[in-house]
Amino acid sequence: MSKKWIVGVDLGGTTTKLAFITTDGEIVHKWEIPTDNTNEGQKITVNIANAIDEKLVEHNQTKNNILGIGMGAPGPVNYEEGIVLNVVNLGWPDQYPLKDRLEAATSLPAAIENDANCAALGEMWIGAGDGAKDLVCVTLGTGVGGGVIVDGKVVQGINGAAGEIGHITAIPSGGAPCNCGKTGCLETVASATGIVRLARIELAKGRKGKLSEKLAENGSITAKDVFDAARNHDEVAQSVLDEISFHLGFVLANIANTLNPEKIVLGGGVSKAGDILLDPVISHFEKFAFSAVRDSTKLALATLGNDAGVLGAAWLIKNKVNQ
CATH class of the missing domain: 3.30.420.40 (ATPase, nucleotide binding domain)
Incomplete structure (x- = not known):
């Protein structure tokens, strides 16, 4: 049996970075999709879910091999409830229940954190934080x-x-x-x-x-x-x-x-x-x-460059599993 994977997502105003990451912090595969913020950002979570499904097929994997999905989002985040308080450039209304929407779209357990906090967690886990x-x-x-x-x-x-x-x-x-x-x-x-x-x-x-x-x-x-x-x-x-x-x-x-x-x-x-x-x-x-x-x-x-965000997002799930 291969190692379980975590999906790490770094949500940006123009592009969304995604990666399959092992529990040891090794990036198996990473890719980007455009962030569609039209229509109050309603397609964002659906597009992420579809992108994950497509890549799982390419890698001959199923959702059974995925522990969960962690995401870094711009703006202040209520971590416990997975609510994004306010975001200027994604079209979402204030107090957006991102965790619930992401779980509904992907059928995976999700954790949401501010994107800069995710970058910090990534650097702590694998990068310059050492x-x-x-x-x-x-x-x-x-x-x-x-x-x-x-x-x-x-x-x-x-x-x-x-x-x-x-x-x-x-x-x-x-x-x-x-x-x-x-x-x-x-x-x-x-x-x-x-x-x-x-x-x-x-x-x-x-x-x-x-x-x-x-x-x-x-x-x-x-x-x-x-x-x-x-x-x-x-x-x-x-x-x-x-x-x-x-x-x-x-x-x-x-x-x-x-x-x-x-x-x-x-x-x-x-x-x-x-x-x-x-x-x-x-x-x-x-x-x-x-x-x-x-x-x-x-x-x-x-030291992680653009990978810090997806790695920190994956760490959120790794940390939950370890608790």
Whole structure:
């Protein structure tokens, strides 16, 4: 008899990642489907169920070999009840009973968690967390997400909204508006969108260099362009990098001063910049963390990339089975 599988799902606004994963955290097969958010997102769970059925046929497997389905969804989640509280871009009404809908569509036991929390669980289980039971994961992508794990358990908060690190206020007055309705959130400076915004502000001052050439050439710039230009000692890019790393280091030090985790893991697309981002963040972190924390909490880059979410989602089911 082959090992039992778990279905891990990472639900995004445009695509949904799916994977068959063993209880040891080995990915057997992974694939993506488009997320259909028309009609109040009613087709999302049905499409996922159909995609699983098709792949099981391809692999000559039946549902008897599946332990359950874990899913990471964007936005605050009530984990116990499997309810997504509110999601901006999926079309679902508030208080959406995702666990019930998913179980009805797939005939499998389901567990639902916030997507950044799933990424944190994935990194804890198989990735950069390296088995650390006290871990903070920060995902730097289009936005900034976060997951806090204490003693191997995700910190939920009273309303499922704990770990929203992207909405810590980094700029208390005169900050840029954030999609959450506040201003000056960390997300407005440390996300891919925020990095481009900061670079455009500097370039609008007429500052010249590799980054201004890139903008003139393409009519647009990306966060990757900013990091590439910083590697080539472009002054504008370097000043943007200084600002991002200051805010990240400052916020992460305060999180560490509060929680003293074993690891803080930086993931998401922006973290692919690597050491050019990590090194200055660490130096600011060390400035603002007090000694006991500075000596014990380590910063690391995530190692799982896009697989963190599906692996953490699978871990939800593995953990339920083990209880």
